[in-house]
Amino acid sequence: xxxxxxxxxxxxxxxxxxxxQKEAAIEALKRALSQIPSKEKHGDNVIYLSILSTxxxxxxxxxxxxxxxxxxxxxxxxxxxxxxxLFMKSLLLLDMRRFDEVLxxxxxxLLSLEEMDSERFHYKYAHEGxxxxxxxxxxxxxxxxxxxxxxxxxxxxxxxxxTQSERFKKAFEVMGKTDRVRVEGxx
Numbered sequence: 001x002x003x004x005x006x007x008x009x010x011x012x013x014x015x016x017x018x019x020x021q022k023e024a025a026i027e028a029l030k031r032a033l034s035q036i037p038s039k040e041k042h043g044d045n046v047i048y049l050s051i052l053s054t055x056x057x058x059x060x061x062x063x064x065x066x067x068x069x070x071x072x073x074x075x076x077x078x079x080x081x082x083x084x085x086l087f088m089k090s091l092l093l094l095d096m097r098r099f100d101e102v103l104x105x106x107x108x109x110l111l112s113l114e115e116m117d118s119e120r121f122h123y124k125y126a127h128e129g130x131x132x133x134x135x136x137x138x139x140x141x142x143x144x145x146x147x148x149x150x151x152x153x154x155x156x157x158x159x160x161x162x163t164q165s166e167r168f169k170k171a172f173e174v175m176g177k178t179d180r181v182r183v184e185g186x187x
Contacts, residue, residue, distance in 0.1 A: 006035035010047055013054070022058055029055045043079030046121055053084035053124070060091060068092050083112040087125035090138055102142035103152040106134060107159065110167045131167065135174050143178035153179065 009032035016025035033051050052075035060068045075085040086109035093102040113126055153175045160168040
């Protein structure tokens with residue numbers, strides 16, 4: 001089989017998405033994924049990782065958590081710092097109400113955005129809209145219900161100091177506001 005067959009099916013899927021034909025896009029992406037030779041399933045294959053993250057995004061709407069987890073974990077197994085897959089993992093864990101793991105995933109997601117390879121992977125979830133979703137919805141919800149919130153808040157504070165990252169500063173600020181709400185709720 002020609003190695004470019006999966007690329008053609010990936011491109012068909014993108015065309016279907018432009019036409020808002022999600023089911024056809026999912027089928028084309030599944031076909032593309034099944035056509036990728038083993039030697040091409042590695043962390044530097046941008047198309048492979050994009051297929052996995054796009055499938056995860058499309059399937060999460062149907063609440064098929066098993067399939068989403070499979071796509072996300074397959075991709076993170078070859079590239080543990082892939083921002084789109086980490087973002088999708090955060091959404092999946094939030095839907096599954098695994099709040100401590102959401103916080104850990106968000107920390108990894110923010111760290112991945114600090115890497116220099118974000119241009120190479122053409123991330124779909126590294127823009128301000130995705131970050132706003134993290135700061136306004138995902139992070140506050142996870143902070144509110146996480147058991148290990150204090151520990152993860154401390155880690156975030158340390159990362160904020162070490163990286164001097166505006167993203168971590170914002171995350172720590174959100175955690176601080178949520179912490180105050182948690183304390184008021186306990187009183």
